[in-house]
Amino acid sequence: MCAGGGQEVCSFRSLPLHLIGRLSAGGRTGSAPLRWTLQREAGRIADMLTVKVGKANMGRKAGVLKWCLRVAMVLLPVVLLIPFLMQLYGSPVGGGSIFPSFDDLSLFMWPQLPPPYHRSVRSADRAGHCFVKQDCPEGQLSFYILSGAANVVGPKICIQNKMVLGTVLNNAGVGINIVTLNGHTGEVQKSGNFNTYDGNVEDLIKFLKDIESGSVVLMVSFDEPGTKLNDEARALIAELGSSSIKTVGFRDSWGFVGAKGITTQHPFEEYIKNDQSKNKYGGWPELIELKGCIPKQLEKSADSSSNLQALAAGA
Missing domain, CATH: 1.20.58 (Methane Monooxygenase Hydroxylase; Chain G, domain 1)
Known part of the structure; x- marks a missing residue:
C-alpha cells in the first residue's frame, strides 16, 4: 500500500x-x-x-x-x-565366561588405591565371584592366582572358587598383594596391598613378620613389584618358600603360594622376567596364572612342619 x-x-x-x-x-x-x-x-x-x-x-x-x-x-x-557385569561374569584367561574381564578396562575406568593398603578381612563378608572352577580332594583348598598384566589388568586371588583379593574388593593394587589363610580351616586371615614402587617397604616387612606360623600365604604382583623390595623383605618372603623372590625386579610378573614355617621350596611359584625383546605388553611381561590344591593341616601342633611339607611336595 x-x-x-x-x-x-x-x-x-x-x-x-x-x-x-x-x-x-x-x-x-x-x-x-x-x-x-x-x-x-x-x-x-x-x-x-x-x-x-x-x-x-x-x-x-x-x-x-x-x-x-x-x-x-x-x-x-x-x-x-558394563564394568560390573565384566567383573561378576568375566575372566581374562577363560573360565567359560561370555564377557571379557572388567580388569582389562580398569586403567581407564577405576582409580588405583593409595599405597600402602592392607587390612583384615573375613572370607564370608569380603569374598566375591571368581568363576574359575577348581575342584580339589577332601581336606584340600583350591586356589587360583592371576597376576596383573601391565598396569591395566588387576590381580586376583581366589580360594575355594571365591575371590578374596581383587580390584572389585578394593584390596588389590600396585606392588605386591598378599592373602594369608588359616592353615587348619582355610579361612582368610588378612589381605594386603603394598606399593613396592614408591611406597614404604616397612609396612610390607611388618606384615610379613606378623604372619602366624602355620599360615598359608598367597602372593602376586601387579605393575611394579621390585623397586622398593629390599634385602630384608626378600629374605622374609624366601622364608615362606619362594625361590624367585631374590631376583624379582622392575615390572616383573610373579605369583607364589607358600607357608609360614616351611623349610623347603615348593612348586607353587611362577616368575616371568621383564624383557623388552620378549614382553607381551610392551613394557611388561605376560601375566601369570597359578591354580592348584593346598592341603589343610590335619592336626594343630607346635611343630606343623610335617603338614607344611605336603604343601612343599605339591600334594
Missing part, C-alpha cells in the same frame, strides 16, 4: 523480490527516486533473508546437539553397568 496516495513514495516491503528487481531495473516506472527506493528495499529484504538462513542453520545445529545429548544419556548407564 502507498502512504499518502503518491506512487513515487510507495513502500515496496511487501512486494516479491523478483518483482522489486524488475522494477528497480527501470522496467516500467522510469523514475530515478523510485529506483533508489526499490534498491534500498531490495537490500533490506536481502539482509532479512540472510538472517533467516543463519537462524535456520543455528536451529539445525541445536537439533544435532540435542540428539547427541539424548544418545549420551542412553549410553551412559550402559557404560557404567
Whole structure:
C-alpha cells in the first residue's frame, strides 16, 4: 500500500523480490527516486533473508546437539553397568565366561588405591565371584592366582572358587598383594596391598613378620613389584618358600603360594622376567596364572612342619 496516495513514495516491503528487481531495473516506472527506493528495499529484504538462513542453520545445529545429548544419556548407564557385569561374569584367561574381564578396562575406568593398603578381612563378608572352577580332594583348598598384566589388568586371588583379593574388593593394587589363610580351616586371615614402587617397604616387612606360623600365604604382583623390595623383605618372603623372590625386579610378573614355617621350596611359584625383546605388553611381561590344591593341616601342633611339607611336595 502507498502512504499518502503518491506512487513515487510507495513502500515496496511487501512486494516479491523478483518483482522489486524488475522494477528497480527501470522496467516500467522510469523514475530515478523510485529506483533508489526499490534498491534500498531490495537490500533490506536481502539482509532479512540472510538472517533467516543463519537462524535456520543455528536451529539445525541445536537439533544435532540435542540428539547427541539424548544418545549420551542412553549410553551412559550402559557404560557404567558394563564394568560390573565384566567383573561378576568375566575372566581374562577363560573360565567359560561370555564377557571379557572388567580388569582389562580398569586403567581407564577405576582409580588405583593409595599405597600402602592392607587390612583384615573375613572370607564370608569380603569374598566375591571368581568363576574359575577348581575342584580339589577332601581336606584340600583350591586356589587360583592371576597376576596383573601391565598396569591395566588387576590381580586376583581366589580360594575355594571365591575371590578374596581383587580390584572389585578394593584390596588389590600396585606392588605386591598378599592373602594369608588359616592353615587348619582355610579361612582368610588378612589381605594386603603394598606399593613396592614408591611406597614404604616397612609396612610390607611388618606384615610379613606378623604372619602366624602355620599360615598359608598367597602372593602376586601387579605393575611394579621390585623397586622398593629390599634385602630384608626378600629374605622374609624366601622364608615362606619362594625361590624367585631374590631376583624379582622392575615390572616383573610373579605369583607364589607358600607357608609360614616351611623349610623347603615348593612348586607353587611362577616368575616371568621383564624383557623388552620378549614382553607381551610392551613394557611388561605376560601375566601369570597359578591354580592348584593346598592341603589343610590335619592336626594343630607346635611343630606343623610335617603338614607344611605336603604343601612343599605339591600334594
